[in-house]
Amino acid sequence: MRYLIIGAGAVGGTIGGRLYESGHPVVLVARGEHLAALRGEGLRFTTPEGTRLLPVPAVGGPAEVTLTTEDVLVLAVKTQHSQALLDEWSVRPVSGPDGRPAGTAGELLPLVCAQNGVENERLALRRFRRVYAMCVWLPSTHLAPGRVSAAGSPCSGMLHLGCFPSGTDDTAAAIAADLAASHFDAPVTAEVMAWKYAKLLGNLGNALEAVAGPIDGGTRTAVWRRVQEEGRAALAAAGIASVGAEQQRATRGDRITLLPLPGEERGGGSSWQSLARGTGDIEADHLNGEIVLLGRLHGVPTPVNAALQRLANEFARTGRAPGSLPEAELTALLDL
Template sequence: MRYIIIGAGAVGGTIGGRLAQAGREVVLVARGAHLTALRERGLRLVTPDGDHTHRLTAVDGPGALGELRADDVLVLAVKTQDTTAALEDWAHRPVAGGSTAGERLPLLCAQNGVENERMALRRFRRVLGVCVWLPSTYLEPGLVSAGGAPLTGILHLGTYPAGGKDPAQEAIAADLGEAHFDAPLPGDVMRWKYAKLLGNLANALEAVTGPFSDEDQLALLDAAREEGARVLTAAGLDFASEDEMRAVRGDRVEQRALPGAPRGGGSSWQSLVRGTGTIEADYLNGEIVLLGRLHGVPTPVNATLAALANDSARTGRQPGALSAREVRERIERAR
């Protein structure tokens, strides 16, 4: 199989680099300065077992590849706000032997949030969700770091909607298993992704107030997650428990310091540091807000965090522009 990584940033770059290191054929899809660096210098992937440079095919989109292959696996690793554009680029592309990518090829949504799979199913017949537990950082063009050890990450993989079995999923899981990942195949991957969504409610808070360093931030995080759990329960959505997640993770993905590589925060923090102008808060905290409105549950904490994160991205603010006290005051005004 050939893996086409659509969005070769922190998550996509790590998955692509590790698969390449395991001897799999990989294509990286990127843009701007990152694409230039990948073409000129290769992908530099820094991990606890070394500093690796992978010189892989790097393209700006499907047009550069021509007809896709029947054994291609598409790994969608862009932020959710970029999902629709990526799907439109790839779904209609012809595949050798007939038909299109949307009809024939598996698409893995290796992304935060729970909306990507639903968006993808409009254009792709074979959609697989991926619950991504993968500490990684992308702040500099061409450079991705991933400090997890002994495993680089855990990638729960499963068909969307639940109940099916894609013919390629076991082979994909085996390839990931040889590339420093564990890839469990749960019957309902979205149950794990909803649990991860609750964890990702921290992203906006970290982006707005900076890395967690005091009790005020932790209290706000607890409030956001408790609000999120109430909303998911009201919506009738099941999610994996903390005990289940601890049992799966154990000490298999411990974050380690990496010499020569920046240690960053979460994906939203990284978006502000890079000044991308967009952030995924509408699909993390905003997912809780949407479900809360649909099911009559107030969500002042997550609504405020989403609004502040979006404002930070639009105005170019760096992480830590607001204190936890200022955020709390804004939440109180929103109640």
């Protein structure tokens, strides 16, 4: 199978880089300065084993590649960018084994949503017949064009995979086998969305970290607890199952330990990185905003998540520095 990684940032770059190093055909899909750097020098990939330049093929979009029935599409962008890319890729023609058109990508190709949040799969299923959900637990960083780092050891990350909305099949097993041979733990599970909803609860802290800094005690931890309480209440009211914290810890065990990387300084998570890169947008609408949505649908108040959603979007829109929320504004969240 050839893997087309749509969104070669921290997560996509790490998945693509590891698969490429293991001998699998990979194409990275990127844009702007990142694409120019990938084309010019290759992917500068840093892990606990060191830094190397990987000559992974890179393209700017589907018009630059000929799709075949052996391809797997891996969507690894933030949710706010998913719809346009799904529209673009789903209609592309796919060649069969005889070189003749066999159908479109939406009709024929598996699409893996390697993303935070729980909305991507529903968006994808409107365009793609074969959608797979992936719960991504992968500490990685992309702050400079052409550069991606992943500090996890001995595995770079844990990637639970299954069919959407539930179930497993031979394709999921084959993808997982390739990932398992490429420095990942890749359990196949019929209930992958329960893992993604558990990850959603963890990702509710992304906006808090992005606007107020590391959640390392004091007011930040108090706000974090309130955010989690609202999230659990909203999921319970909606009747949505999620994997518990004890099961998550038992499954991950000591498989992923963060190690210092020479010449690399890890900042915050994906939302913090969005602010640090000045992308102009952030994924809070599909993390904290998902809890706000469920709360409004099921009569559960979620004021702290709503406030963090608003603050994160304001920071992204106005270019405010990550972690710069004044303590007084942070404390005020506890009075909501």
